Amino acid sequence: MKTVVNWRGGVHFQADTDSGHTLDMDGAPSIGGENKGARPMEMVLAGLGGCSSIDVMTMLQKSRQDVKDCQVQIEAQRADAVPAIFTKIHMHFVVKGTGLNENHVKRAVQLSADKYCSVSIMLSKGGVEISHTYEIQEA
Incomplete structure (x- = not known):
């Protein structure tokens, strides 16, 4: 099983899963997050x-x-x-x-x-x- 996580700026990251799905993750606003994904x-x-x-x-x-x-x-x-x-x-x-x-x-x-x-x-x-x-x- 593999997942690749790519930086999208700030503390926003995007994970591309082995099964072909894309998941967005972002940090809390207190650390610079912009609510572009789940924590x-x-x-x-x-x-x-x-x-x-x-x-x-x-x-x-x-x-x-x-x-x-x-x-x-x-x-x-x-x-x-x-x-x-x-x-x-x-x-x-x-x-x-x-x-x-x-x-x-x-x-x-x-x-x-x-x-x-x-x-x-x-x-x-x-x-x-x-x-x-x-x-x-x-x-």
């Missing part, structure tokens, strides 16, 4: 949410759950000192569907966290405390 640490959280959501939805679909929508709300805390790494991350899954089995949802969230989501496992092995909750809504 790099926001992209880490987005990657975590995407990775885990793919796992959860794949498992729920395989278990024939009638999912209508899936959202993960992520909140993170960062260290006060430089480097301002993530110290805690909480992921709250909201799964909407018809007649969803709570055991399937719970197991999918746990398996993603403990076994399948590469981003989650990498971050937790790096010392980030990651917690998970879920709720099921009838749709």
